[in-house]
Amino acid sequence: MSANILDGKAIAAEVRAEIKAQVTERLEQDQLPPGLAVILVGENPASQVYVRNKKNACKEVGFADFAYDLPASTTQVDLLALIDELNENPEVHGILVQLPLPDHINPETVIERISPAKDVDGFHPYNVGRLATRMPKLAPCTPHGVMTMLAKTGIELRGLNAVVVGASNIVGVPMVLELLNARATVTICHSATKDLPAKVAEADLVVVGVGIPNMVKGDWIKPGAIVIDVGINRLDDGSLCGDVEFESAKARASWITPVPGGVGPMTIATLLQNTLAVAQAS
Ligand SMILES: NC(=O)C1=CN([C@@H]2O[C@H](COP(=O)(O)OP(=O)(O)OC[C@H]3O[C@@H](n4cnc5c(N)ncnc54)[C@H](OP(=O)(O)O)[C@@H]3O)[C@@H](O)[C@H]2O)C=CC1
Numbered sequence: 001m002s003a004n005i006l007d008g009k010a011i012a013a014e015v016r017a018e019i020k021a022q023v024t025e026r027l028e029q030d031q032l033p034p035g036l037a038v039i040l041v042g043e044n045p046a047s048q049v050y051v052r053n054k055k056n057a058c059k060e061v062g063f064a065d066f067a068y069d070l071p072a073s074t075t076q077v078d079l080l081a082l083i084d085e086l087n088e089n090p091e092v093h094g095i096l097v098q099l100p101l102p103d104h105i106n107p108e109t110v111i112e113r114i115s116p117a118k119d120v121d122g123f124h125p126y127n128v129g130r131l132a133t134r135m136p137k138l139a140p141c142t143p144h145g146v147m148t149m150l151a152k153t154g155i156e157l158r159g160l161n162a163v164v165v166g167a168s169n170i171v172g173v174p175m176v177l178e179l180l181n182a183r184a185t186v187t188i189c190h191s192a193t194k195d196l197p198a199k200v201a202e203a204d205l206v207v208v209g210v211g212i213p214n215m216v217k218g219d220w221i222k223p224g225a226i227v228i229d230v231g232i233n234r235l236d237d238g239s240l241c242g243d244v245e246f247e248s249a250k251a252r253a254s255w256i257t258p259v260p261g262g263v264g265p266m267t268i269a270t271l272l273q274n275t276l277a278v279a280q281a282s
């Protein structure tokens, strides 16, 4: 078998076209364009790439983009004051603080300062709690983008054995909540999991978000499984690769996401969807 490709790049372009049409309607009705504020503290080169992709996506769909590129020396007090100001600004519908933050800033404190109604990353404990109680408001972009990609491809999740590898607040844990809400049977694996290959081998659907290049081997994959690779790793030669050994996994899977061009573009499309939803509700 050779897997079909889950083309996140193409599906994300479809989602952006839907968003752009709704923005056009808002503007025709003299409503504000959806506004997204992206705060970057410091000069992490990987973060700069993502922030640039977000700005380009905002421009494409007609959003107002409020970019704050702050020096690494920014104090937590000053960052919190900026968030307070953006929480009050009616032209700003979504606020995103790019992670990771410099060591002298506490990410939990910063995330909790964002108004839950403008938390388009879905990282505030209020929004995590809403997802965990099956009353989602703003859902974390990467896992929700994976769900959109699967839904638009017509892949049914109910009853599947799903294995999520990685248990971070931004990927693994909300991915588990999304899959649970879709009535998959979910197992979550992390750094203390024993015999990871055996866990992965039981999966009808495996989602991997660890940050170790090619750590999941093709011969762990159950024949016919769906493979979602969230990992984005930059190799020494400048190329990108995922957390799954792509060619050997593709030879066994029914569906697989590439890196780049898989989950990454869906994350950004979902960020736009969340921001539009806030604007439409205001
Ligand atoms: N495509 C996209 O849009 C996005 C991609 N990413 C990418 O996804 C990857 C993960 O990111 P993120 O969640 O932020 O990373 P974190 O470092 O926050 O979390 C990594 C997770 O992997 C687990 N882990 C580490 N080593 C192993 C191992 N040997 N076996 C099993 N589990 C292990 C950790 O376990 P423990 O909890 O025990 O420490 C942890 O839960 C990165 O490559 C990142 O670049 C991230 C966000 C969005």
Ligand SMILES: Nc1nc(=O)c2c([nH]1)NC[C@@H]1CN(c3ccc(C(=O)N[C@@H](CCC(=O)O)C(=O)O)cc3)C=[N+]21
Residues within 6 Å of the ligand: 049, 050, 053, 096, 097, 098, 099, 100, 121, 141, 142, 232, 240, 259, 260, 261, 262, 263, 264, 265, 267, 268
């Ligand atoms: N507050 C916050 N929210 C985030 O959502 C967040 C974050 N911090 N910190 C970092 C991670 C990572 N992340 C990605 C977004 C887009 C791509 C993306 O566009 N990827 C493209 C191209 C990647 C490239 O060319 O480098 C692709 O996979 O095809 C990747 C990764 C969001 N994150």
Ligand SMILES: [Mg+2]
Residues within 6 Å of the ligand: 121, 140, 141, 142, 170, 267
């Ligand atoms: Mg996200």
